[in-house]
Amino acid sequence: MPPWGAAFALILAVLALLRLLSPRLRGPWGRAVGEGTLPGAQDRDDEEADGGAPGDQFSDRSEPLPGGCSLVCKPSALAQCLLRALRRSAALEPGPRSWLSGPHLQTLCHFVLPVAPGPELAREYLQLADDGLVALDWVVGPCVRGRRITSAGGLPAVLLVIPNAWGRLTRNVLGLCLLALERGYYPVIFHRRGHHGCPLVSPRLQPFGDPSDLKEAVTYIRFRHPAAPLFAVSEGSGSALLLSYLGECGSSSYVTGAACISPVLRCREWFETGLPWPYERGFLIHQKIALSRYATALEDTVDTSRLFRSRSLREFEEALFCHTKSFPISWDTYWDRNDPLRDVDEAAVPVLCICSADDPVCGPPDHTLTTELFHSNPYFFLLLSRHGGHCGFLRQEPLPAWSHEVILESFRALTEFFRMEERMKGLSRHRASFLGGRRRGGALQRREVASSSNLEEIFSWKRSYTR
Numbered sequence: 289m290p291p292w293g294a295a296f297a298l299i300l301a302v303l304a305l306l307r308l309l310s311p312r313l314r315g316p317w318g319r320a321v322g323e324g325t326l327p328g329a330q331d332r333d334d335e336e337a338d339g340g341a342p343g344d345q346f347s348d349r350s351e352p353l354p355g356g357c358s359l360v361c362k363p364s365a366l367a368q369c370l371l372r373a374l375r376r377s378a379a380l381e382p383g384p385r386s387w388l389s390g391p392h393l394q395t396l397c398h399f400v401l402p403v404a405p406g407p408e409l410a411r412e413y414l415q416l417a418d419d420g421l422v423a424l425d426w427v428v429g430p431c432v433r434g435r436r437i438t439s440a441g442g443l444p445a446v447l448l449v450i451p452n453a454w455g456r457l458t459r460n461v462l463g464l465c466l467l468a469l470e471r472g473y474y475p476v477i478f479h480r481r482g483h484h485g486c487p488l489v490s491p492r493l494q495p496f497g498d499p500s501d502l503k504e505a506v507t508y509i510r511f512r513h514p515a516a517p518l519f520a521v522s523e524g525s526g527s528a529l530l531l532s533y534l535g536e537c538g539s540s541s542y543v544t545g546a547a548c549i550s551p552v553l554r555c556r557e558w559f560e561t562g563l564p565w566p567y568e569r570g571f572l573i574h575q576k577i578a579l580s581r582y583a584t585a586l587e588d589t590v591d592t593s594r595l596f597r598s599r600s601l602r603e604f605e606e607a608l609f610c611h612t613k614s615f616p617i618s619w620d621t622y623w624d625r626n627d628p629l630r631d632v633d634e635a636a637v638p639v640l641c642i643c644s645a646d647d648p649v650c651g652p653p654d655h656t657l658t659t660e661l662f663h664s665n666p667y668f669f670l671l672l673s674r675h676g677g678h679c680g681f682l683r684q685e686p687l688p689a690w691s692h693e694v695i696l697e698s699f700r701a702l703t704e705f706f707r708m709e710e711r712m713k714g715l716s717r718h719r720a721s722f723l724g725g726r727r728r729g730g731a732l733q734r735r736e737v738a739s740s741s742n743l744e745e746i747f748s749w750k751r752s753y754t755r
Contacts, residue, residue, distance in 0.1 A: 350672070354380040360662045360670040366638060366705060370669060373701035379693035391646040394680025398460050399570070406462035407469065409477070413486070414508055422501050423479035423486035424509075427465045445517040445544075445699075446509060447473040452679075453496060453525035454574050455483030460549075460679055461523055464692045471696050474516070478505055480529075488582045491589045495609050496525075496555060497626035499533035506533075510542050519699050520546040524649070524679045527551030527641075528628035534639065535631030545702040547640045547695040550679045552650055553658050556623045559602040567649050572601055589614055632661065632668075640669045640698050642691045644676035 350358040353374050361367045374380065408429030413421050447468045451461050457477070465475040480501065482488035494501050509518065520543050522530040527548035534541050552558050562568055576596055583592050589612055598604040610622050624630070641662075643653060650656045653672060662670040671694065673681070681691035 353671070355382045355673065356675075357671060357673045360659075360672060361668070362663060362666045364666045366666065366702075367669065369701055369705045370638075370640070370698060373697055374671070374694065377694055377697050379690040379697070389675060391644070391648050391675065391677040391680070394675070394677030394682050395567075395648055397682060398458055398677070398680050399456065401459060407465050407475075414505055416501060416504050418490065418492065420481050420490045420492060420501070421487055422481060422505055423484065424505060425477040425479065427469050427475040427477070429469075443513070443516045444472050444474045445519055445703075446513050447475040448506070448509065448518060448520040448543075449475055449477045450502075450520065450522040450526040450530050451477065451479070451484075452523050453528065454571055455480065455578055456574060457484050458523070458679070460689055460692070463688050464521065464695075467688050467692050468696060473519070473696075474513070476509065478502065482578070482582060488585060491585050493608065494529075495622070495626050496605065497528045497532040497628045497630075499529055499536055502529055502533045503537070506542055517544045517703070518542050519544055521695060522546075522548050522551065524550050525552050525555075527553075528555055528626070531628035531632065531635070531639070532626070532630070534635040534637050535629070536634070538631075538634040539636040541637055543637045544706070545638050545640075545699050547642065547698065549642050549681075549691055549695075550644065550647055550650060550676075551641050552656075553629060553641075553661070554656055555626075555628060558650070558656070559605060561651075562600055562602070563649060568601060572598070572604060575604060629658065629661070632665070635665075635667055638667050638669065638702055640671060640695065642671045642673070642676075642681070642694065644673050644678070644681070646675055647678045649678035 350360045351371055352358055353371075354377070357374075357380055359367075359371055359374060361370075407427045409425040410428045412424045412426065414424060415421060447465075449461060449465060451457055461477065465477065468475045479486045480494045481490075482493060506518070520530055528551075530546060530548065531551070531553075534543065534546060563571070579586070580596070583596070586592055586595075590608060591611060591613065594611065595604065595607040598607055606619060606622075610617050610619055643650070643657060645653055647653075647656075657670065657672075662668050676682075676691070681689045683690055
């Protein structure tokens with residue numbers, strides 16, 4: 289058996305063991321990792337299409353969807369449009385249960401299994417204002433016949449994809465890019481400094497929720513495709529970067545619509561509480577390996593010995609961005625600057641968040657999702673499902689993850705909604721200008737009569753004066 293085959297068999301054995309132990313594997317939230325949040329959820333796991341909401345505190349103001357999902361949002365015309373699109377979606381229809389239905393299997397297959405042959409990528413390096421580098425991977429193939437154009441002007445819409453904060457390019461990200469390419473989008477993957485082969489040319493990494501590098505990348509994308517609509521999708525912990533960008537830029541973000549797959553919303557509590565030990569150790573080791581190649585370059589700004597001795601994600605984040613040698617800051621100050629929801633009230637773009645009630649990384653929704661955000665903000669929509677793990681939402685092969693289908697369908701519904709809104713505004717403006725022209729015409733005629741009589745009086749007075 290080749291080495292990769294042995295590794296694959298070992299991974300499958302670990303996944304099977306985790307599936308057996310999943311009721312006993314408990315996380316820091318006080319319940320079994322991947323356990324549902326509804327009372328009696330263990331007895332209703334097979335009732336996928338019962339229409340009930342997956343979370344107690346969300347069920348009072350949520351709309352039922354196929355497959356046991358629910359949509360939590362503030363009532364509006366846009367919400368009704370999205371709700372109609374989701375209820376028609378075939379991706380949410382319940383299908384046959386597979387061996388990938390467990391939350392740990394959904395999550396680990398997403399992060400651990402080797403990446404299958406993915407799309408053809410063309411990389412560009414973008415030099416930033418401080419001489420740092422970020423990478424943009426444009427998806428250029430494989431070419432698909434019969435691609436559907438997603439915008440009214442005939443130009444393919446650009447889909448900006450932001451991977452997780454650890455820099456790992458997962459199977460689902462590449463699957464999303466392939467599906468988007470087939471549906472007529474032009475996908476591009478954003479890689480942070482030092483992530484996924486992007487060189488770290490300056491001793492500065494991107495903090496968890498600092499969107500300054502993303503702003504320059506979006507500016508460059510707009511320069512390359514000025515007339516194309518721009519959509520954005522983030523995965524897992526990478527959602528903090530996208531939400532920070534949308535909040536800081538507001539109506540100037542150039543983004544038509546956005547989606548977050550298994551977003552981490554309460555990031556500080558997420559770091560402080562910690563993850564279940566397999567995920568905490570896995571993400572921590574992955575980051576240490578990725579930064580080990582830059583240990584010498586980071587010695588002048590970071591205490592590398594403390595960094596690589598860290599035993600938790602919080603210790604790692606503090607050593608990398610708080611306890612620096614040049615500008616040390618406190619943990620509180622760091623999150624005042626990097627909380628992804630710090631400017632969420634300024635966001636002016638529809639954002640669809642897809643979350644699962646059995647997410648073993650983020651935890652149960654009643655502890656990790658901000659209820660008031662979706663109940664009060666008309667731009668934020670929560671699609672909550674019973675199953676899916678963390679960034680999983682897998683179906684039987686060769687079908688793509690159902691979250692990808694839902695995201696692209698929601699973007700299509702947004703495009704149609706905004707197109708109808710522009711058409712209605714155009715008609716109302718045309719009618720207003722027509723009626724205003726008629727009113728202005730009558731006023732001008734009356735004004736001309738009045739002005740002519742005045743001129744006659746003035747003229748006769750001048751003539752009498754000259755005599």
